Amino acid sequence: MSTEKTQVSYLEVTDNHAGQRIDNFLFTQLKGVPKSHVYRILRSGEVRVNKGRIKPDYRLQAGDVVRLPPVQTATRTAVTPHQQVLETLQASILYEDAKLLVINKPSGLAVHGGSGVQYGVIEGLRALYPDANFLELVHRLDRETSGCLMVAKKASVLRQLHAFLREADMNKQYIALVRGKWSARTKQVNAPLRKNVLQSGERVVRVHVEGKPSLSEFRVVECFEKATLVQVHPVTGRTHQIRVHASHEGHPIAGDEKYGDEDFNRALRQQGLNRLFLHAAELTIQLPEQKPLTVKAPLPEPLVAVLAQLRQ
Template sequence: MNTEKTAQVSHVEISEDHAGQRIDNFLLTHLKGVPKSHIYRILRSGEVRVNKGRIKPDYRLQAGDLLRLPPVQTATRTEVTPHQSVLKALQASILYEDAKLLVINKPSGLAVHGGSGVQYGVIEGLRALYPQANFLELVHRLDRETSGCLMIAKKSSVLRQLHAYLRDADMNKQYLALVQGKWSARVKQVNAPLRKNILQSGERVVRVNDDGKPSLSEFRIVELFKQATLMRVHPVTGRTHQIRVHATHTGHPIAGDEKYGDDNFNRALRQQGLNRLFLHAAELTIQLPEQKPLTVKAPLPEPLEAVLAQLRR
């Protein structure tokens, strides 16, 4: 990656190593010390240009792209090394690893990356665990309170391939979710477009909206309880907060969901021992280049198993 800086702007030529990466993720790493909110502001305003043209935050970089970056004020920042207990938890969470790919069972409560008041996340922790790695990038994201299968690419070519699978819905991801009430066996799909909204407080929320992006989730009943249902969910599309919003849209919000859930239901489940969002990425199946299909499973965390045991009693 060749960088040429002037007093007014910076010009960055994208190398093969960063091809396939979303430009917002690239800038979060490249512009260290710049607040995440400011990075998205300069993207939305068109101050960031690629090959002299405006782009959206989800634009995927290509080798040879020339970025024009406006002058930005970088804050002085001390690099924070994740606590040793976090590194040990990440080491113990590895489900699959080869020369191209890493899959972990992400703990609930740990963000996938630092920013917006979070000093570090999964990717910073893994880079501390793998100091000799030339390339480690998140393939996708999980909400901070969601646990389960999370993929990290070790090669840029693998990152591009897996991003293509995600765009084309050629990757099968299965989640377990505990939802409010008794789900009807007749409801097997939720097909409702989703749109992101920013509240006056700055909080990001997602709503069902006819002007939103097409979004499809498949739901299957696993186990019925008196006041809840354990569901297996396949998000055919991969929108932000998709499963959580689709579940609430059907009248069956996910247990422990403080953003889209039901306060009374959450309070009742806390009495059963639930102190987090009951959403877990339990399984994924992918086709890596020149390999047989790979299926990775993440066991349900013990605290969630304990909640189910309590409901059964």
């Protein structure tokens, strides 16, 4: 990795970026610059729009002129994903049109590179689509979670889908295997979540009275002797929300090394489970001037096999 100092530059906002928040715009324009520094230069007034100071939530208008101050950027040596990864991603495409791409993300593959990960889904897709002018993740899935992952092909679509996510106007359904007997009466978990950093540097999410409002809806699908298969609709989209809410209710997800139960995980490993049993099975979105789009990701074969073992 190397670093370089940029010069003052001026960018005129096009229709593609109109309506985007200035902080999100800067994240894409100043790749390699830490988010904390982006907010620092916003607060200090070094970033200006039409020669005036703006707040991080300012939404850009077509024709705005954005002043970017000199910043220290980190440049990474590009790493091309292995051919096997590219073939896996190619085979995982569930839906594609001129605006949107939805894949069935494999478990174990990060959505993007960074923090010791050389590459992820988005780098792999950009290698598969070298002529694409725009490819950006609409949302994220944990590395060990599989299932529906959306990638926008246009900035305008990215903004629309981000708005849907903010307004909880998108239906996402997950499948999870949890410890014990989940009560059919427990249909909602409404518990605020807050991110924490441990002394070791590990980031965890906890239920906390001062956390952000977080709501998950649960429905029992199938009961086993010591586990329950549930369908989960995360009404809000907080980091690790489903995993923490399930654990908070006393029913951690099978295979969860961060929030789970060690004995339960060990027992499920004996049943063949070698990953987190959390799968983004279905999503429904309504893009303007289109019929509602529903995309389903079939449950991966290793998870199907675990359920077969439990049924025996």
